[in-house]
Amino acid sequence: MVKNMPGMRQEIGGYFSFELNQREKTSFHSNGIYLNSGRNALEYILLSLPRISKLWIPYFTCDVILEPLLKLGILYNFYHINERLEICEDIQLESDEYLLVTNYYGIKDKYIQELSSQYSSKLIVDNAQALFAEPIKWVKSIYSPRKYIGIPDGGIAYIKDGIDVHQFDIDVSYDRCSHLLKRIDLGAGEGYMDFKENSYKLQGQPIKRMSRLTQNLFQAVNFDQIRNIRRDNFRLLHGSLSQTNKLPIPDLDSFSCPMVYPYYTDDCTLKKRLIENKVFIATYWPNVFEWCSSASLEYNLASRVIAIPVDQRYVLNDMKTVLSIIK
CATH class of the missing domain: 3.90.1150.10 (Aspartate Aminotransferase, domain 1)
Incomplete structure (x- = not known):
């Protein structure tokens, strides 16, 4: 939990902030790398790979997946899925190719486990819709907590020997919270345009570490x-x-x-x-x-x-x- 800014003394007195019940002993995603969005969690993983020539991605996915690929100039191929939400093609990965698979609706944990045996370290799991899915050893994965809880942004990455995350600045999120506050005071309808605008603000953001605000909100959740x-x-x-x-x-x-x-x-x-x-x-x-x-x-x-x-x-x-x- 981040309590105060690096190099700054803890402030005493003054106005109050939100009273967030910090769960110091929580183990929920404590081993993940906390970043400022799910798409940037993917970018962090891609940057950490020694080499990647192509990423296979499903047609049935959010287009934000393309953002880090286009930014880094990484080639990609689409593949189809079947009605079980599973890959319906025989994808044979060439050297330095990787496979991105989606844990759809958070209900495909078992299937992802089976794929990990087949593709091992060549697999990248998109758990944006599956916050509670356990990370799999040696398998790279990304999470987007705001799909499950009320936080303004944030993403979590898992990769062995990722690049030093401390080279990235810490994000600031206070100006992306209006929809969360309006929903409480005014209702979902009044905050919807703010939600759209704040989501749009996440586009094109450089990789940063998760903001203190988002971390504190995340760590307060049961x-x-x-x-x-x-x-x-x-x-x-x-x-x-x-x-x-x-x-x-x-x-x-x-x-x-x-x-x-x-x-x-x-x-x-x-x-x-x-x-x-x-x-x-x-x-x-x-x-x-x-x-x-x-x-x-x-x-x-x-x-x-x-x-x-x-x-x-x-x-x-x-x-x-x-x-x-x-x-």
């Missing part, structure tokens, strides 16, 4: 509680929707903690109905509509998977309300 709530909410939804969900959902014991409940449906009106009832549904990912044809699986996943919130803000009765809208 992650055990969050994991339990998310799993309970997911379990309830799956119990009611499994028969109509076109997406094969792995056994709940095979993954640590979901980001959302992914409901793959042919009901083209459902997303609109949910939003009209103030159940806000994100689209993962709009860029896929430009990258893929309308006949592709990836296009259909982006347009027809309803990412139902299951997070720690909601209880089982909230999930029952969502189910009443769906049915």
Whole structure:
């Protein structure tokens, strides 16, 4: 935990800051490298590699993945996935090539473990949607905590023998928090444009270490509680929707903690109905509509998977309300 600025004496007196309950003994991602965004966690890993000639990436991913690749001039190839959200091609990596695989919706932990046996140190795991997935020894991975909790930015990288992180400045995040504050005071709708603007500010940012503000917010979180709530909410939804969900959902014991409940449906009106009832549904990912044809699986996943919130803000009765809208 960062308590005061390097080279500065601890200030005494004056106005108060937020009272954040710092969990000194937490082990949650304590061995990770704390950076200022998920995309910069990927850039940090790429910079740490002795050599990379090409990175294989899925069509079904967020376009921010391209930002560090374009910045560093690294070639990339796309690959397709199947309805199990698994690679459907036989990718044979050449020398100095690496494979980026996504832990979709935080439910593909077991599959990622299986891939690690095949690709080992050539594998880079995108755990942006899987904050609770355990890092795998010798496997490089990135995390984006703001997909799970209310923080303005931040990313975590895992790589053996990464470059010295202390060469990078510490970021400053206070000016990217307006959406978090407005949501508390004014509601989600009033803060939405701030959320978009603050997310946009993350584009093109140089690698920096995670800000003190983001670190303090991160370390104040009860992650055990969050994991339990998310799993309970997911379990309830799956119990009611499994028969109509076109997406094969792995056994709940095979993954640590979901980001959302992914409901793959042919009901083209459902997303609109949910939003009209103030159940806000994100689209993962709009860029896929430009990258893929309308006949592709990836296009259909982006347009027809309803990412139902299951997070720690909601209880089982909230999930029952969502189910009443769906049915």
